[in-house]
Amino acid sequence: MAHSYTPGLTVTDRTVIRRRRQLPLHGTVLVQAGDYVQSNQPVARAELPGKVYPLNLANQLGVAPDEIPEYLVKKIGDTIHKDEVLAENKPLFKWLKTEIRSPITGTVESVSTVTGQVLLREPPRIIELLGYVEGTVVEVFPHEGVTIECACSMVQGIFGIGGETYGDMVIAVDSPDQPLTPDRLQAEMKGKVVVGGSFLPAETMAKAKEIGVAGLVVGGIHDKDLRALLGYDLGVAITGSEQVGFTLILTEGFGTIPMAQKTFALLSTHAGAKASISGATQIRAGVIRPELIIPQAGDSVTHAAGVQPERGGIQVGDPVRVIRDPLFGKIGQVSALPSDLQTIPTESEVRVLEVRFADGSHAVIPRANIEVIEGA
């Protein structure tokens, strides 16, 4: 294979990103091109049609479907309140009277004389789309949304859960190889984005929830703790809509893995700064990785933004992370790129590279099993 496919995660102190903010259905855009928006500012709004409740009146009244218009008290398009009479029969004797009351407040949407069904619809729900990142509106898609450009520091994680949120960043450990134990969380971390080190135990998750921490950024967790947190075993890595009380970003993976020094150092320099984070992850088709964005207010916005320089593949000297056992989680530098295929212990013939670690040791690793740490 000519293309060595090694997707990397970006960890950079200075970049310009663009984030498309799109409504799930047509609505109104509230900002204009050139506006500077805040992360918690609504940029577009839409009305999500209300839920539909079907009622089979023919069955409930015991009449033929084509007869139900005669029994309806409300017409199509009428507003109706919860428990208001929707239909009734007109018996000779009053005590035989049946009244069908509306289970919801809404409107009568349709009446079917084939099935005897009446559809009621709840009032629309307003959806407000927030800016998510602080920056300049560079594109407006009428009725659909906007693109916001933001000069920032950025850290991409490998996996996350929970949606978009914001908060001041606080570093809760002294070094990237320290676990984030419960005693490191304090009450004043409420609403903040807390950065830990190598590992997040279940007890810390419980305490974070109790305190009301907005987000947690750590090296790794155990799968069993994730299962306990979610209440189910996550089968496919498509996340972002979980409601577990906070947003979680893993920078390294599953297990106890020290956070990459570069990531920890970058986050430490911005301690106290406002950060936008998202746990949304989608590994398959159109990779979405969780991210932490620290806006650099006042930086000039370049027009070359959003376009990452094309990498020329892996090169000697590149910082890399080993992403498969037996050296999973170790970080080093590419020291050689032999071009011939080599036989590994499984007997597969693969392309490999040589990595030098900080302690001076070397290892030969399949190219598929390393990840370049991107970003200057």
Added chain:
Amino acid sequence: MTVDEPSKTASSLNVIVATDCGSTTTKAILIEKVGDEYRQTYRGEAPTTVEAPFEDVTRGVLNAVAEIEELSGRKILDGDRIITPCQDAKTGVDIYISTSSAGGGLQMMVTGVVQNMTGESAQRTALGAGAIVIDVLSSNDGRLPHEKIERIRTMRPDMILMSGGTDGGALTHVVEMAEFIAAAEPRPRFGATYKLPLIYAGNKAVREQVTKILGEKTALEITDNIRPVLEQENLGPARHKIHDLFLEHVMQQAPGYKKLMAMAGAPIMPTPAAVGVIMEAIAKREHINLIGVDIGGATTDVFSVFDGTFNRTVSANLGMSYSISNVLAEAGLANIMRWVPFTIDEQTLRNRIKNKMIRPTTIPQTLDELQIEHAISREALRLALIHHKSLATGLKGVQQERTISDVFEQQTSGKTLIDMLKLDLIVGSGGILSHAPRRVQSMLMMVDAYEPLGVTRLSVDSIFMMPHLGVLSTIDEKAATDVFVRDCMVYLGTCIAPFGKGKDGERCADYEMTMPDGTTIKDQLTFGDLRLYPLEVGQTATIKMQPAKGVNLGAGAGVPFTREVQGGVVGLMLDGRGRPLQLPTEQQARIEMLMKWYNAVGLYPLSDQ
């Protein structure tokens, strides 16, 4: 091009380039006529470019083709154009064809009236057309009406297939479902502005009412009822309609597909539909019953042809990378661990599996990692076959004539068509099977997962080119057959598995084999034995077996049989482990048993020692 445009004629095809645009990789192959026969000569691959920042599937296609260009020395590309037809011996190709499952493939929602009758027929229609069925809604599916509407609202299928009611049968329930769909106003996955394609293939008596309810809100197409009477399915017309709409609507919205369709000399097929075509062709040509499996990173497709009836299922969340964690969730840790010949603590294993899920492109580097992946693949294959068996059934709800001998049989209609004893061939495909370091690993994975009975041949697709050959067979049968036989299928060998139970070491069957060189091997297979004899591709051996009392080889319990069996790159496997296959529950005994089997067939390098 439109779907009705005739394909380029097959007669003049000498050089063909075909691609399969998968969700991660676009794979291109070059097929050339060498003398009188067609051969697959070069291949190339590149990442698929459906998503940002490229959002144009043709970029990946051109990159993959450029790799073939480099390797073959043939000039195929002129800028962003594939040169067709051939200009001279070293320039251009006669035709370019493609299949696609990029962007998640074709995702459909289907509806019926009764879940295990028209609901299942609708599901079979969609699956056979190469779709992933994201939900089956029916009047008796146990969901409340407002839950159904909410479900339709939240799903974003590429297409809906509505069925229900035999002709002259249920009316109200069909109309009711149409009303639910209309109320939900479903929106397509791609493109905010176009109408969602909806095929109505139900009771013809309510076509007019369905048109009234859904005609404005969807791109409605009406076709023949897929279940005109309870005793009969008529899936063909609806499947064709799905394929047409896939090209006309869905593909038009996916990034770069308009360009891709213009480049291709034949209609683009959904990948699984193309694989189905080739599976049906093999079964028909060789008059055999077969099971085919394609185990990918995200999904596992199973195809079967039994007595001429084709079925396909897709287990959307069983796979070896993106969905690996789901295999663990569905199979359970104990079922995976039973295939692993060493001990490992649960936490480490769970973390490793999750790490593979989040970094799906990594490969096993150590032998124990490889063994864990092979254990997981056995479970994914096993679960996908269980799923397939439950859908590849006779029609349910059909009244059956019973004789006095059936009185004691508790069999209902809708029995599975998959009869392992009648199975002739298993075809495996997908990275874990096609690229296993030793071919015997692929063979044993399939044998352990499927537990074939009697005599069964096994093979793998060498480099996953069945989709390409499937679409090629629609325009040039000979070219597809030539390449399939010579370059695609790798015959692994034959597995002979008596079924019955016995204690380890007890006699299972006596056998006498006459090998191709005339030598004779006489021996006894005991329960718990797994043996492998070399028998090369193209060679045959004759085996006479006398099973023990109560042991069956297909001719009946205790009945002797003689068969000619085919060789392969692995050889002839005699599996005396009994059926159903049971492993010791005690950990140390299980590991010893696994090691004995693995060593007997030379499964892993360590077991050589």
